[in-house]
Amino acid sequence: MAMIRLERRADPSNFWRYGAPLVAVLATIIAGGIMFALLGKNPVEAIRTIFWTPFTGRNAAYYLSQLPIKAAPLVLIATGLALGFRAGIWNIGAEGQYVIGALSGAAVALALYPMEGRWLFIICIAASLAGGMLWAMIPAVLKVRLGVSEILVSLMLVYVAENILASLAVGAMKNPEGYGFPGSRNLSQYPAVANLDIWSGTGIHWGVIAALLSVLAGQILLSRHILGFQIQVAGLAPRAARFAGVAPGRLVMVCMAASGALAGAAGWFELAGPSGIVSVDFNVGYGFTAIIVAFLGRLHPVGILLAGVLLAVTYVGGDVARSSLGLPAGSIQSFQGMLLFFLLALDVLTAYRIRIGRKARA
Amino acid sequence: MGGIDPILLLASLMVASTPILLAALGELVVERAGVLNLGVEGMMITGAVCGFAATVLTGSPWLGFVAAALAGGVMALIFGVLTQYLLSNQVATGLALTLFGLGLSALIGQSYAGITIDRPPSLNLPLLRDIPWLGPIVFRHDVILYLSLAMVVAIWWFLTRSRGGLILRAVGENHDAAHALGYPVIAIRMAAITFGGAMAGTGGAYISIMRLRQWTEGMTSGAGWIALAIVVFASWRSGRVLLGAYLFGGVTVLQLNLQGAGFRIPAVLLSASPYLITIIVLVLMSLSRNARNATPGNLGATFHASN
Amino acid sequence: MSDTLLSLRGLTKVYPAVIANSDISFDIGAGEIHALLGENGAGKSTLVKTIYGLHRPDAGTMTLNGQPYAPSEPRAARAAGVAMVFQHFSLFDALDVAENIALGMENPPPMRQLAQRIRDVSNAYGLPLDPARILGDLSAGERQRVEIIRCLLQDPRLLIMDEPTSVLTPQEVEILFQTLRKLRDEGTSILYISHKLEEIRALCERATILRLGKVVGACDPREASARELAELMVGTALKPPTRAAGAGAAQGEVALEIRNLSAASPRAFGTALSEVNLVLHKGEVLGIGGVAGNGQDELLLALSGEMRTAPGSVLLAGEDVAQLPPNERRARGLLAAPEERLGHAAVPDMTLIENAFLTGAVREGLERHGFVDWRRTRGFAEKVIATFDVRTPGPDRIARSLSGGNLQKFVIGREILQDPVVLVVNQPTWGVDAAAAAAIRQALLDLAAKGAAVIVVSQDLDELMEIADRFAALNAGRLSGSVPVEGLTIGRIGLMLGGAHDMEVARAEAG
Secondary structure (H helix, E strand, O other), X not given: OOOEEEEEOOOOOHHHHHHHHHHHHHHHHHHHHHHHHHOOOOHHHHHHHHHOHHHXXXXXXXXXXXXXXXXXXXXXXXXXXXXXXHOOOOOOOHHHHHHHHHHHHHHHHHHHOOOOOOHHHHHHHHHHHHHHHHHHHHHHHHHHHHOOOHHHHXXXXXXXXXXXXXXXXXXXXXXXXXXXXXXXXXXXXXXXXXXXXXXXXXXXXXXXXXXXXXXXXXXXXXXXXHHHHHHHHHHHOHHHHHHOOOOHHHHHHHHHHHHHHXXXXXXXXXXXXXXXXXXXXOOOOHHHHHHHHHHHOOOOHHHHHHHHHHHHHHHHHHHHHHHHHOOOOHHHHHHHHHHHHXXXXXXXXXXXXXXXXXXXXX | OOOOOHHHHHHHHHHHHHHHHHHHHHHHHHXXXXXXXXXXXXXXXXXXXXXXXXXXXXXXXXXXXHHHHHHHHHHHHHHHHHHHHOOOOHHHHHHHHHHHHHHHHHHHHHHHOOOEOXXXXXXXXXXXXXXXXXXXXXXXXXXXXXXXXXXXXXXXXXXXXXXXXXXXXXXXHOHHHHHHOOOOHHHHHHHHHHHHHHHHHHHHHHHHHHXXXXXXXXXXXXXXXHHHHHHHHOOOOHHHHHHHHHHHHHXXXXXXXXXXXXXXXXXXXXXXXXXXXXXXXXXXXXXXXXXXHOOOOOOOOOOOOOO | OOOEEEEEEEEEEEEOOEEEEEEEEEEXXXXXXXXXXXXXXXXXXXXHHHHOOOOOOOEEEEEEOOEEOOOOOHHHHHHOOEEEEOOOOOOOOOOEHHHHHHHOOOOOOOHHHHXXXXXXXXXXXXXXXXXOOEHHHOOHHHHHHHHXXXXXXXXXXXXXXXXXXXXXXXXXXXXXXXXXXXXXXXXOEEEEEEOOHHHHHHHOOEEEEEEOOEEEEEEOOOOOOHHHHHHHHHOOOOOOOOOOOOOOOOOOOEEEEEEEEEEOOOOOOOOOEEEEEEEXXXXXXXXXXXXXXXXXXXXXXXXXXXXXXXXXXXXXXXXEOOOOOHHHHHHHOEEEEOOOOEOOOEOOOOEHHHHHHHHHOOOOOOEEOOEEOHHHHHHHHHHHHHHOOOOOOOOOOEHHHOOHHHHHHHHHHHHXXXXXXXXXXXXXXXXXXXXXXXXXXXXXXXXHHOOOEEEEEOOOHHHHHHHOOEEEEEEOOEEOOOEEOOOOOHHHHHHHHHOHHHHHHHHHHHO
């Protein structure tokens, strides 16, 4: 009788640790092609439209500039989330922290409008960091003090944040000169706080710089700093962490605060630049996609950078495919979900090897 | 009268609670088997769209519910294969299931947006329906709603009175011991996961087929997550799942009515109230020691029979 | 002699990289208590799991009562009349006794009838049980009763017992033996697995000895001497640990004092510590004996700093450390090595270098301004590996890849090399091969000889007799007074393990 068994490797496989994401991407492209075929689209055409055409065709320069714009929030949020995920702390409400961060920045900006001075931009960034962090501290404190699941609380707070956004967009933050249309003033047209391209037309705004800095800081933290060591121990063996003197509650607070703050800043950079306006549909799910980015990047800052760029490609390509092939918007999201499935499925090969057939004699 | 009819309110409370009740009952069985499937939202929304599509295509809402249960079950099977056979992290896989489900449903539902279906017939139980007060509240609903109430009893009986339920609880409590006694841990968990998916799918379809009778993207709006919270609230007991689901259904219906009636409570507080109350309830539950001890021992742990 | 009940012929089981069982053949007679003797890792567990249907042999056959016997799963084994009491219990903490028992039966009667039968059978065999109690609240001895009654309710022809006495007090062992003899007299065969020679000599009529997966001998243990059995089992004559002359005789200054330490357990179903007192001197090895689950883990947590206790309850060289976190205690010289190697003392999926940093950061100066000095950490890991003969290809290997003995040498060595003032170890040689166990015991003695104070918590009384200067017993979270090991009899230890009311007895003995 043929059988398939998993057998734990003595040491984790380095080949699969780095190879699994690549194989997962390939498998997703194939499965995605099948999905498109089922939808009655030409799979080769669809895949090419997503991954190739935007960056080689006539409008390549424009689409290339979209990559850093889409990748920056993903990388910024995912780097923060990865710290918590490594420690076994599941902040899945980054979307809410992103919204609250953006609103905090906007509150400061709109309150001070039309004051001049570039220092306002710094103040707004600080406000967004604080806003995202405080929003994340709600699940963190409940987790530490009362043992309430941070998963459920952080997620519930996404819906609360969205409700706040919706009410502010048509209420307190509505543009007084907007002729009754919902939505705030366009902050990207308010020079003191606007987050514009540093080099015009490249898509590289201050959020991109922040994302790169966060990758660098995350990398140093995890590989050299004692906090990074503690985070990893806590995730791999909680009892050993306590034995080594890690205070689990403090770690929850630190990880939640860091991920909340980064998500909040990502929200502000998006609002003050690419988006511009506080509106009901301001948030587009970066906080959730960042979870995929974090896992695809192996919870590793440099990996997250690469994964963020890849997912940015699917966003940009997806937009193109939507307009030129009529692919539905949901297809990109299911594409991304599938990517995470394949990655999780292949992950097993890092720690285990697959044995097929009857056991060989040693 | 602020425009709120208490009889209608209570009747619609039962309808509003049913999707969450179905999904939470399914998740209850899954968690009792020691598996944490955070993909309830994804399975519900997939059930919602598949059920709606099947209803439109076949003209039969009942076939729609069958399709929804199947769709939820298949989604759950993906989760099951990944977590039980490929030993992936349950939290991450559940999240992936939700993200995938939201995307897939948008994809499938694209061609069904804007269609409205007729309300499937209610049972209108003879005689009982005419009881004053009670009749309109309790006895004029559809068969799925009664099925959900029957499931409360059936799952209570299964978990506490049957041998199968005892084995399921044993697997959730300590999978190594259950394995040592020769129980097929993975097969039992796969069965529980699939059942949970079917229940979530049915719950999702109740929203699209019964409550709103149309498809809109993201229409479950967090019901799956609230179902997860209700299982915690219920300390993993089926009777209290009913209580929890009806409580949340009540909050939802009440806040909609209050908004409609133009009460002077900020709209943002009202529409966020189901989520805020979920958090408050989770906090209150954490203060009770009993609830913490009721958590299945191996909830969320990966099982791999070495040797 | 009786007829053969189960006969094994040529059983072989191969795991990748190790042959767990190789060509094992022997017979178990009907109504016989048959010992299966062997060290940790000799292949005993693999063999009994094969008999119980938990895995299938790669080669070989079994015959039960003259019929071919090849159970594909435990259910088939139970149906054929084979029952097993596990070493690590196959019980469910949150379920009640009756539910636990029902889970181990093929066709349990309705719950009410089952409860009555549990009461009847458990009383008949002198092992009384209340079917309605929640399992997590029972003591280790009572939990074992549940396992045994579960087996007995099915009228087994063969009862397999895997290291049953490791969780029992000497008095409980005596009760167990009476039960087993009664069962034998009723015609049940018993396969009794142990590495404790005296027990086997007291109980069994026949013994099969395993070493490195092979049968290396068979004898009547009542006629063989313990020494002969030991040499068959271990293969080479072992060198008992040596002590420096006069060690432990002279009392140094007080290194550690515990005063009225009471604390709830941080774990569900744990044991609370209750008014624990002890005084430990420099150069002294204190052995703390006791049956598993009587507060050993909690005592270690209270000393390592993972659990804070009331101010003034833990004094290190006169300084109150009861409220200090683990690393502050390490800085002052109070080090610990918990029982569970993988997951508590070491992180399974981290390298030995990272695991060296885990506890060595403070005293070895491996941390600079919040950053890890990986070069020095590697040096420290290499030093532990070299000094304690840890067999591994290098410090870059993950902890999980080491054998139990080698990892334990690394864990204990990591603490010893940090030059502790007080070292607390829990079960230092549990599940470790004999050579590594001897090395670890010697290292602990050497440490004490250099002036450190050592607490060894262990369920292995022989180990404590071998290395401890003084002995104290932990029972239900209470610690007895300590008495000198010299001249201590097993009977007296049994009384001390029996309960707090014996503290006075022990004190009188000491005085």
